[in-house]
Amino acid sequence: MKILNARRINTIVSMIGYLFVWAPIVVLAIFSFNASAYGVKWESLTIKWYVDLFHTPEIMQAVLRSLLIASITTIFATAIGTLAGYGLYKYKFAGRRFLRMSVLLPITVPYVIMAGALLVYFTRIVHIPLGYPAIIIAHISFSAPLAVFVTLGRMQRINWSLEEASVDLGANTLTTWRKVTIPLLLPAIFASAVLIFPWSFNDFTVTYFVAGVGTTTLPLYLFSMLEYSLKPVLINAISLIFIIMPILLIMLIYLSKARTKHGS
Amino acid sequence: MQGEQDNICIELRNLVKMFPGVTAVNHVNLKVKDREVFSLLGPSGCGKTTILRIIAGLETADEGEVLIGGQVVNEVPPYRRDCNLVFQNLALFPHMTIGQNIAYGLERKRVAKNEIKKRVNEMLEFMSLEAMKDRYPVQLSGGQQQRIALARSLVLKPSCCCWMNPWRHWTEN
Numbered sequence: 001m002k003i004l005n006a007r008r009i010n011t012i013v014s015m016i017g018y019l020f021v022w023a024p025i026v027v028l029a030i031f032s033f034n035a036s037a038y039g040v041k042w043e044s045l046t047i048k049w050y051v052d053l054f055h056t057p058e059i060m061q062a063v064l065r066s067l068l069i070a071s072i073t074t075i076f077a078t079a080i081g082t083l084a085g086y087g088l089y090k091y092k093f094a095g096r097r098f099l100r101m102s103v104l105l106p107i108t109v110p111y112v113i114m115a116g117a118l119l120v121y122f123t124r125i126v127h128i129p130l131g132y133p134a135i136i137i138a139h140i141s142f143s144a145p146l147a148v149f150v151t152l153g154r155m156q157r158i159n160w161s162l163e164e165a166s167v168d169l170g171a172n173t174l175t176t177w178r179k180v181t182i183p184l185l186l187p188a189i190f191a192s193a194v195l196i197f198p199w200s201f202n203d204f205t206v207t208y209f210v211a212g213v214g215t216t217t218l219p220l221y222l223f224s225m226l227e228y229s230l231k232p233v234l235i236n237a238i239s240l241i242f243i244i245m246p247i248l249l250i251m252l253i254y255l256s257k258a259r260t261k262h263g264s
Numbered sequence: 265m266q267g268e269q270d271n272i273c274i275e276l277r278n279l280v281k282m283f284p285g286v287t288a289v290n291h292v293n294l295k296v297k298d299r300e301v302f303s304l305l306g307p308s309g310c311g312k313t314t315i316l317r318i319i320a321g322l323e324t325a326d327e328g329e330v331l332i333g334g335q336v337v338n339e340v341p342p343y344r345r346d347c348n349l350v351f352q353n354l355a356l357f358p359h360m361t362i363g364q365n366i367a368y369g370l371e372r373k374r375v376a377k378n379e380i381k382k383r384v385n386e387m388l389e390f391m392s393l394e395a396m397k398d399r400y401p402v403q404l405s406g407g408q409q410q411r412i413a414l415a416r417s418l419v420l421k422p423s424c425c426c427w428m429n430p431w432r433h434w435t436e437n
Contacts, residue, residue: 164342167343168348170344170369
């Protein structure tokens with residue numbers, strides 16, 4: 001009886017948790033089809049905001065800019081973070097423990113402080129023009145530590161005799177990296193990229209500080225829409241598209257995996 | 265005397281290896297002849313594995329010389345040594361099939377593709393594991409995995425094969 005009650009409580013708590021996470025998204029999805037421009041009170045069902053969305057070149061440009069920045073950030077931050085994680089795990093040198101701990105810093109420092117620091121660094125010290133270069137470097141600097149942590153976590157579970165076996169069987173260091181190390185690190189590389197892409201795509205605070213003229217990303221554009229636009233409901237429509245896209249991607253990966261498993 | 269020297273496959277001369285706070289290998293001398301099965305026996309932590317790792321080139325000796333086929337190989341990297349190791353934990357590549365695992369060393373030595381296929385099939389037949397060619401290591405039993413690890417070394421036809429803890433995964437069958 002006690003076990004049954006405990007199970008029931010567990011189910012209810014889980015349901016409340018799911019509701020807490022998904023309720024805003026469901027409301028957003030429903031109200032993106034609301035004819036009211038302000039989206040507060042339900043008027044009638046419409047898809048005109050989706051049509052408007054694709055006929056607003058500023059939004060499309062902001063989306064493309066964000067996708068470009070997030071893609072470049074993902075490639076570089078994943079590569080840098082993976083290599084740094086590998087080095088921090090495999091090689092013993094003075095200050096290794098300090099470095100491993102300090103990698104956490106960009107994640108733990110409040111974004112607004114990091115953004116201010118980057119702005120001063122770019123404008124006063126290294127003189128990098130605000131805009132694309134500054135945004136991309138800033139995004140890489142706060143995203144790469146994520147890849148370091150994911151890589152370090154993965155490396156603790158890898159059997160490192162595999163690298164030695166590769167060398168013993170005649171492969172030099174480079175071939176061992178290509179044929180053994182990278183395939184073993186692939187889950188970490190993929191996980192890092194999957195985490196970094198939306199992190200960079202979503203970033204508002206740091207981008208707000210270091211963006212220049214003509215480099216308004218989607219989060220910055222949506223924020224300005226919220227302040228000045230007459231059609232804030234457009235935000236619901238675009239948000240829903242970016243919620244559905246990763247869900248579809250995850251479902252596709254899951255289905256293709258299930259099919260491969262079933263086939264084998 | 266010269267003839268006896270020619271038949272020596274592995275020779276260790278005054279081999280010393282120290283780790284912080286411990287001398288793992290202390291002035292070891294040994295000779296292993298061609299086709300000889302030579303066993304190193306001793307309690308855990310006495311340096312057996314370290315000796316094998318030094319022979320394979322995965323560890324460097326602090327003192328002494330390692331000779332394979334009469335040549336001093338102290339400075340030769342492991343991937344150029346004519347000696348292969350069967351690891352205690354087998355170290356089969358989990359992302360490769362059994363066939364790809366056995367072919368790995370032959371590919372690194374740039375053996376022709378037809379020859380690789382032939383030698384891999386011969387080795388699988390020798391180990392009675394022909395049906396396992398397209399499976400992954402995780403799909404095999406411990407004993408089967410050990411045979412594959414041995415096959416992966418023997419397919420290269422090395423002068424010597426060092427086998428760590430050979431009976432670990434062995435079954436009665």
